[in-house]
């Protein structure tokens with residue numbers, strides 16, 4: 379669906395050239411939710427803006443839905459843009475238009491007739507759950523509602539691709555979750571390809587299938603979300619992964635656990651992509667005469683299964699405990715016996 | 720009682736002068752609005768980082784606008800006498816005042832238009848571009864509607880300034896309340912005529928301000 383080949387973007391500024399994107403190769407499949415994460419200034423916005431031609435690459439090419447965005451111009455580019463929706467961190471709604479009129483705007487641009495427009499707007503209002511708010515002005519809406527209008531507007535012309543530039547960064551955690559759920563829902567219902575950029579790992583964790591980590595204009599790590607979570611290679615990736623696993627795994631907490639539970643063994647179980655974590659623990663209790671005490675943990679759902687860690691304390695005869703640990707080793711979960719440093 | 724306080728006022732002449740002032744103000748406000756929007760859009764669109772970014776066009780337009788904005792109106796009228804004469808064949812009467820009024824006010828309003836357009840959230844223009852809007856669509860459906868309250872309040876200020884300009888133009892011979900106050904009031908030492916002309920001008924200004932403020936309040940949905 380999206381092919382980026384050796385794309386480079388250099389901005390000429392007063393203080394000399396700034397390399398915002400440095401030789402990126404990337405292909406994104408149809409129907410995929412693709413996340414890009416990176417710190418401020420990594421070049422994420424520049425890259426995503428190349429996908430609808432708001433930015434032209436200095437070198438290389440960008441192809442979206444069969445159209446070479448990096449070279450087309452004028453009316454051909456405008457036509458292509460109608461098939462690529464975009465939502466923004468600050469929503470970018472027209473304050474002078476009501477919700478309905480905002481959603482109708484891209485339809486007006488595409489030259490859709492009035493009756494058809496009204497019908498489509500009603501469908502979209504329903505799709506994003508804004509029934510009854512159609513005649514409100516943006517200033518009368520909450521941030522989450524504004525972003526729903528943004529999403530409805532982006533979907534108006536039945537795009538093939540939806541670009542999200544920090545679409546949840548201005549929202550509180552609960553509203554973020556509801557917007558992310560809406561995006562997943564749209565992705566599944568309409569088969570829409572979604573590219574989203576963020577600096578929050580839990581956004582990636584919640585809805586993305588694959589993730590690219592960007593640093594200094596380059597993609598430094600790329601893969602299915604769970605693989606990247608399981609085996610982050612770059613230091614920057616490790617830091618991002620910690621965003622969703624901390625604080626449970628910090629050294630201090632582990633040492634604290636050991637001090638509080640001196641008997642038996644403490645095992646850290648890491649679940650990656652397992653559909654349910656429960657059977658492992660149940661099995662453990664059934665098969666061995668040991669006590670299993672769940673100390674703490676954090677399991678989160680991703681698009682490809684559960685991800686997270688669980689600290690358990692296993693008590694009993696030392697031979698039995700050893701057998702239990704061996705059993706865990708043989709399971710689909712990674713287990714690690716925690717020792718004093 | 721009014722007759723008592725204003726014994727020298729010839730009401731027929733007063734109403735005629737009022738009509739002339741309204742005529743000059745009305746026509747010049749309409750043309751200033753159109754020209755100011757066009758010039759303001761040109762200034763905005765050719766400025767740095769905008770859709771038609773063009774240093775040369777922006778520079779030239781900005782200089783012209785600044786020069787005409789800076790010339791005191793009374794001097795502008797005098798400077799424009801040959802131009803007005805060539806254009807209309809006369810320098811007397813309400814129509815003769817129009818070129819000077821418009822040339823004096825349009826650059827003033829153009830600057831206000833440019834400032835109003837600058838206030839528009841850049842993200843909204845970008846969103847429209849991302850939707851595939853052409854520049855013409857962006858002007859019509861984003862730039863103008865999103866800056867409308869500021870455009871209207873700027874026009875209110877300009878219209879009030881134009882009422883003042885018509886009075887000055889009147890002294891040169893353009894007719895209207897300024898002319899009446901000067902010829903009948905000042906030169907013939909009839910203070911009541913001057914006073915009545917002033918009162919009517921004030922009423923006109925208040926009405927313009929009221930209409931402008933009400934419109935802005937209605938338009939602004941922020």
Ligand SMILES: Nc1ncnc2c1ncn2[C@@H]1O[C@H](COP(=O)(O)OP(=O)(O)OP(=O)(O)O)[C@@H](O)[C@H]1O
Nearest residue numbers: 389391396398416417418419420421422423424425
């Ligand atoms: N129009 C521009 N002119 C000059 N430099 C630019 C321009 N746009 C971006 N840059 C520079 O390119 C680099 C990458 O910017 P970009 O906006 O893509 O980063 P980002 O990853 O989106 O950051 P953030 O998380 O803060 O949005 C930055 O150093 C930025 O200063």
Ligand SMILES: [Mg+2]
Nearest residue numbers: 422423424544
């Ligand atoms: Mg950005």
